[in-house]
Amino acid sequence: MDEELQREQEFIDGLYARVDALRGGTEAELAGALAPVGNGLQARLERDVLVAERSGLLAALNAVDGSLCFGRIDLTEGTSHHIGRVGIREDNAERTPILIDWRAPVARPFYLATGHTPMGLRRRRHISMNGRTVTELHDEILDLDDDTRTGHEDPAGDAVLLAALNSARTGRMGDIVQTIQAEQDRIIRAPHRGVLVVEGGPGTGKTAVALHRAAYLLYEHRELLAKRAVLIVGPNPAFLGYIGEVLPSLGETGVLLATMGELYPGVRATGTDTPRAAAVKGRAEMADVLAAVVRDRQALPDPVLAIEHDRDVLMLDDDLVRVARDRTRATGLPHNAAREHFEGHILNTLTDMVAERIGTDPYDGTNLLDASDITQIRDELAENPAVWSAIDELWPRLTPQQLVADFLADPTHLSDEDAAVIRRKATRAWTPADVPLLDEAAELLGEDDRMAKAAAERERREQIAFAQGVLDVSYASRTYEFEDKDDEDSEVLGAHDIIDAERMAERHEEADHRSAAERAAADRTWAFGHIIVDEAQELSPMAWRLLMRRCPTRSMTLVGDPAQTAEEAGVGSWEKILEPYVEDRWEHNRLGVNYRTPAEIMDVAAAVVRAANPAFDPPSSVRSTGTRPWARAASRAELAATVAKAVAESTPDEGRLAVIAPRDLHRELAAQLPGITAGAEPDLTHPVVLLDPRQSKGLEFDTVLVVEPSRYGTSDLYVALTRATQVLGVIHSTELPEGLHLSPSGV
Numbered sequence: 194m195d196e197e198l199q200r201e202q203e204f205i206d207g208l209y210a211r212v213d214a215l216r217g218g219t220e221a222e223l224a225g226a227l228a229p230v231g232n233g234l235q236a237r238l239e240r241d242v243l244v245a246e247r248s249g250l251l252a253a254l255n256a257v258d259g260s261l262c263f264g265r266i267d268l269t270e271g272t273s274h275h276i277g278r279v280g281i282r283e284d285n286a287e288r289t290p291i292l293i294d295w296r297a298p299v300a301r302p303f304y305l306a307t308g309h310t311p312m313g314l315r316r317r318r319h320i321s322m323n324g325r326t327v328t329e330l331h332d333e334i335l336d337l338d339d340d341t342r343t344g345h346e347d348p349a350g351d352a353v354l355l356a357a358l359n360s361a362r363t364g365r366m367g368d369i370v371q372t373i374q375a376e377q378d379r380i381i382r383a384p385h386r387g388v389l390v391v392e393g394g395p396g397t398g399k400t401a402v403a404l405h406r407a408a409y410l411l412y413e414h415r416e417l418l419a420k421r422a423v424l425i426v427g428p429n430p431a432f433l434g435y436i437g438e439v440l441p442s443l444g445e446t447g448v449l450l451a452t453m454g455e456l457y458p459g460v461r462a463t464g465t466d467t468p469r470a471a472a473v474k475g476r477a478e479m480a481d482v483l484a485a486v487v488r489d490r491q492a493l494p495d496p497v498l499a500i501e502h503d504r505d506v507l508m509l510d511d512d513l514v515r516v517a518r519d520r521t522r523a524t525g526l527p528h529n530a531a532r533e534h535f536e537g538h539i540l541n542t543l544t545d546m547v548a549e550r551i552g553t554d555p556y557d558g559t560n561l562l563d564a565s566d567i568t569q570i571r572d573e574l575a576e577n578p579a580v581w582s583a584i585d586e587l588w589p590r591l592t593p594q595q596l597v598a599d600f601l602a603d604p605t606h607l608s609d610e611d612a613a614v615i616r617r618k619a620t621r622a623w624t625p626a627d628v629p630l631l632d633e634a635a636e637l638l639g640e641d642d643r644m645a646k647a648a649a650e651r652e653r654r655e656q657i658a659f660a661q662g663v664l665d666v667s668y669a670s671r672t673y674e675f676e677d678k679d680d681e682d683s684e685v686l687g688a689h690d691i692i693d694a695e696r697m698a699e700r701h702e703e704a705d706h707r708s709a710a711e712r713a714a715a716d717r718t719w720a721f722g723h724i725i726v727d728e729a730q731e732l733s734p735m736a737w738r739l740l741m742r743r744c745p746t747r748s749m750t751l752v753g754d755p756a757q758t759a760e761e762a763g764v765g766s767w768e769k770i771l772e773p774y775v776e777d778r779w780e781h782n783r784l785g786v787n788y789r790t791p792a793e794i795m796d797v798a799a800a801v802v803r804a805a806n807p808a809f810d811p812p813s814s815v816r817s818t819g820t821r822p823w824a825r826a827a828s829r830a831e832l833a834a835t836v837a838k839a840v841a842e843s844t845p846d847e848g849r850l851a852v853i854a855p856r857d858l859h860r861e862l863a864a865q866l867p868g869i870t871a872g873a874e875p876d877l878t879h880p881v882v883l884l885d886p887r888q889s890k891g892l893e894f895d896t897v898l899v900v901e902p903s904r905y906g907t908s909d910l911y912v913a914l915t916r917a918t919q920v921l922g923v924i925h926s927t928e929l930p931e932g933l934h935l936s937p938s939g940v
């Protein structure tokens with residue numbers, strides 16, 4: 194090992210010694226905290242907080258262990274800083290930083306400095322590690338007047354990047370913290386206020402940048418974001434699995450990853466829609482349609498409703514109910530929340546009716562009843578179940594699930610054609626496109642405040658009762674424990690001394706140790722601190738309404754590529770998506786370099802899009818491999834066997850291979866490919882995976898075999914062709930689609 198490497202290894206050893214000590218200390222604290230703490234409620238509360246904090250710290254330390262430090266910057270004024278995934282400080286009074294978090298401002302020149310703008314740097318060093326062992330150093334000289342050399346110079350400054358791009362895929366996305374490029378860094382660290390749109394072709398690092406941005410924002414605005422949580426929305430569960438390890442590898446766990454279908458608590462959207470049905474359900478007009486559907490449920494009698502009361506029959510006619518309904522609607526409250534007003538109006542109307550009947554003086558027509566008589570009549574009416582069933586009929590309490598299921602079973606306020614497209618049995622599973630409808634319905638219906646308040650009050654009373662029980666036990670134990678002591682001013686206080694049952698119940702409520710992300714996942718009305726949407730071009734206007742409700746501050750990062758839009762439901766332009774919410778107050782950024790797909794593959798994919806759109810401007814690939822994509826023709830009968838043969842020939846020793854094929858061929862292909870993973874949520878860490886084009890969105894593999902490309906639409910084909918980091922093969926029994934030019938060679 195040369196001297197330079199040796200010195201670096203010694204530093205890293207010191208770093209790990211400090212981390213191990215930190216970890217040991219944290220573990221001991223955690224073990225101590227988990228020991229029984231007796232009945233001290235305050236102590237228990239503090240213990241819980243400590244446990245949560247320390248567990249988080251431990252998880253972060255464990256997550257970054259294998260790749261703690263990855264860089265160093267040497268400043269012209271003589272000092273240097275090591276850069277890592279987390280920040281570590283010396284165990285001294287000054288708490289001197291020994292490892293700088295990559296997100297700290299001090300680390301920024303590591304990503305941005307160039308020979309042209311050195312930002313005070315003399316040298317930038319990339320440190321490659323294998324476990325805790327330093328394996329390689331790559332130095333870039335940034336101060337051209339400095340002639341010190343280490344023997345590890347990397348004149349082009351891209352060796353580490355290229356090694357990362359060429360390495361075998363694992364089926365899980367990794368972080369790019371060691372090699373974030375300047376154009377990406379600017380997006381990652383952009384101010385968090387307002388809407389930031391990041392657009393870029395396949396492989397330009399949009400997803401990577403979005404995830405690093407989440408980590409950066411959590412670091413920079415920890416106070417706010419740890420409390421409000423960050424939501425990351427991705428296109429499908431397989432994709433969420435694919436990106437799920439990036440943030441933990443950066444020491445961040447407090448983020449909620451979800452698909453649109455998971456954003457209505459209590460509903461699992463396991464069904465699927467046809468693209469056409471999803472498009473109809475996703476239209477902005479659906480908000481008005483649902484509002485009309487709710488209004489339809491605020492019924493009028495046809496023409497009268499008879500209510501038996503006190504051996505008499507009261508007739509509620511449509512005019513009377515219309516008045517009650519108009520007044521209730523005029524409150525502007527959501528349906529369920531407004532019901533209290535409707536009930537009041539109806540009870541008053543019926544009270545007047547009864548009072549008139551029994552209280553009118555037959556001689557002069559004046560009413561003989563006094564206020565207390567009227568109150569009594571009203572109370573009696575309020576006790577009559579027949580009155581309540583009339584109210585239920587005219588202004589029923591509704592749940593979003595009921596309303597949307599009924600609507601889908603019999604769609605109204607739509608053209609016959611659209612209604613036929615979305616009609617389905619009420620018992621069918623919810624689909625992702627139903628989730629924004631449910632959310633819209635929940636907004637229109639509102640909470641029934643009284644029910645919620647009553648439940649909250651009940652819960653509070655239960656908690657007080659529970660707390661009282663705990664206090665009684667601790668009080669009893671205090672008498673027992675301290676009976677020998679005659680010291681009245683004992684410093685050990687019993688629960689009764691410091692807290693009463695009611696306050697303890699409140700404490701109990703506060704001591705909700707779920708993370709903000711967990712609480713957010715369970716709460717439909719949660720307002721996130723920041724929302725990141727990947728593949729944002731796919732979301733429908735109704736989905737945008739849901740997301741905007743979850744983010745009143747409009748602090749959002751939207752990443753996407755209009756050329757990869759597949760969903761009919763998707764919104765065509767950023768202007769159209771954003772105009773209703775932020776008008777033109779949003780920022781647009783482009784990423785122009787493709788880090789995934791080698792130039793040879795990108796040329797082929799771009800030609801396909803150009804055939805449909807000659808003005809198309811693809812991203813430029815950062816590398817080429819010299820391997821040209823190939824095509825192999827087969828008869829229809831031999832298609833599956835040909836794919837199986839190609840898989841056998843092409844499966845990399847290390848890394849992953851994907852077969853991308855139309856869904857209806859999957860059964861036939863899987864039969865020839867024993868051991869392949871497929872299905873709705875395939876295990877992407879498996880060496881060979883079978884996907885349909887939509888599922889392959891956002892993913893990448895070393896080798897990709899695209900089957901029957903003529904069956905795909907242009908954007909789906911573009912997505913499928915741009916998934917490979919090394920090798921692309923196409924297998925077809927029908928003619929290749931326009932623009933797809935490949936050498937007809939074998940593998």
Ligand SMILES: Nc1ncnc2c1ncn2[C@@H]1O[C@H](COP(=O)(O)OP(=O)(O)OP(=O)(O)O)[C@@H](O)[C@H]1O
Nearest residue numbers: 369372373374395396397398399400401788789891
């Ligand atoms: N600065 C970088 N250093 C190392 N690898 C990078 C860098 N930027 C991007 N990559 C890698 O390039 C690949 C593509 O990135 P990513 O998936 O984020 O692209 P994308 O723009 O979301 O692509 P698509 O639109 O096709 O889904 C990933 O493997 C990612 O790790």
